Structures are given as C-alpha cells and as structure tokens.
C-alpha cells in the first residue's frame with residue numbers, strides 16, 4: 517500500500533491544513549473529499565506511479581471547500597487540488613489537468629501515458645470527454661435522482677438518458693479493443709472509473725429497458741478490468757471504508 521493511503525487524517529479546523537502541508541514530508545498534498553469521484557481519480561494515478569502524497573479530506577458539511585484557506589489554492593472551491601512540494605509548491609486543480617501534469621512530469625516510462633504524438637492527442641481528447649461529457653452528466657443524474665429536494669421527473673430522465681447515451685458512445689469506442697488508446701490502459705481509461713461506479717449503485721435500475729450486461733457489455737468488461745488493477749482496488753476499498761464511516 518502506498519503512502520497516501522496509509523494515513524487518513526481528520527482535522528478539527530482549517531489551520532491544521534497549513535500545519536500538515538509543511539510537516540508531512542510527502543511529495544504531494546492532495547485535497548480531496550471522501551465521497552466525491554474526482555479526488556479518487558488523482559489518488560489512483562498517484563498510487564499507480566508510486567508517488568508519495570498526503571490526502572487531506574475536506575469536510576463539505578462544514579463548507580471547508582469554500583473557505584479562503586482552501587480557495588486560495590483553488591478559487592473554484594471544488595476538489596481535487598494537488599500541491600507538488602518538489603516543484604516549488606506548484607498548485608494545480610481540475611482532476612484531468614492534474615493527472616496529465618503527473619504523467620507528463622513524473623511518468624518517465626509512460627506507464628500510464630503514450631509516446632506517439634497523435635496518441636497523446638487522443639488521450640487528451642478522452643480526458644476532455646470525461647471531464648465535460650461523463651462526469652458532469654453522471655453527477656447531475658445522481659443529484660436529481662438521489663439528493664435534489666424535489667423529484668423532477670424531466671430532469672431525472674434527461675440526465676439518466678445522458679448516462680445511457682455516454683455508455684453507448686463508450687461501447688462504440690471499445691468495440692474491437694480493450695483500452696481507449698493503444699494497447700494498454702492509460703490515464704484516459706483511469707479517468708472514467710469513479711463515475712462509472714454508478715453502474716453498481718442502482719441509479720439506472722428499472723429505468724426504461726436499460727440493461728448494462730446486455731446493452732453495454734464492452735463497457736462493463738472494461739470497467740471491471742480497470743477495477744481489478746491493484747492500485748485502483750486499494751483506492752476504491754479506502755473510499756468505501758471512508759464512506760461507510
């Protein structure tokens with residue numbers, strides 16, 4: 517198990533962040549939220565690259581992600597944010613930009629990246645697709661289905677249909693291949709994992725004629741294969757543990 521997963525820190529207040537940031541001795545500080553999808557995307561890549569990091573889980577209930585002590589790093593007031601203490605405390609946010617930064621700077625063997633120029637462009641294409649086409653729509657589907665104070669059937673249907681449409685796009689892309697780009701998994705594949713977890717939370721159960729196994733077998737196979745990667749397994753197990761607390 518890598519460094520970042522060994523310790524889960526609980527803070528009484530934001531002052532603790534500054535303290536831990538300068539004392540934990542790891543290369544990176546990752547600001548995250550245990551229940552969110554996007555912070556785990558970064559944790560998975562840090563784990564895969566065996567980079568040392570300390571995760572600070574913000575308390576959304578206390579609005580810590582909107583407090584100035586955090587928005588001085590990320591003016592968007594969302595997680596994740598990564599600080600690279602080996603690069604002059606360089607601060608970067610937006611999960612796909614973070615994982616691109618990590619592979620470009622630290623993945624010397626291209627374990628999670630590719631060398632060919634066109635293939636790199638395709639990795640970027642899929643990262644944009646994930647960040648603009650998958651994450652926000654899957655997130656809205658979860659929000660309107662599970663958390664919005666009123667039940668608005670048109671909003672629920674709109675976003676559930678979009679989840680199904682995106683699965684359809686991925687099914688087409690994966691036809692005849694195992695991974696999105698080239699012959700191995702890259703950050704492009706890893707970026708989709710945490711939102712694809714909606715497959716197992718019953719979001720689409722009973723919705724129209726939706727049937728994951730029948731309609732999107734390649735997406736399911738791809739997602740299951742990604743979830744079997746040891747670093748992914750570790751991150752998802754920690755996520756499940758923290759969410760159960």
Ligand SMILES: N[C@@H](CCC(=O)N[C@@H](CS)C(=O)NCC(=O)O)C(=O)O
Pocket residue numbers: 549551552553554555581593594595596609610611612647651
């Ligand atoms: N496109 C951003 C999305 C970030 C995002 O929406 N993060 C969620 C948690 S997964 C968040 O911070 N939500 C709090 C809020 O919206 O106030 C990324 O990929 O980093």
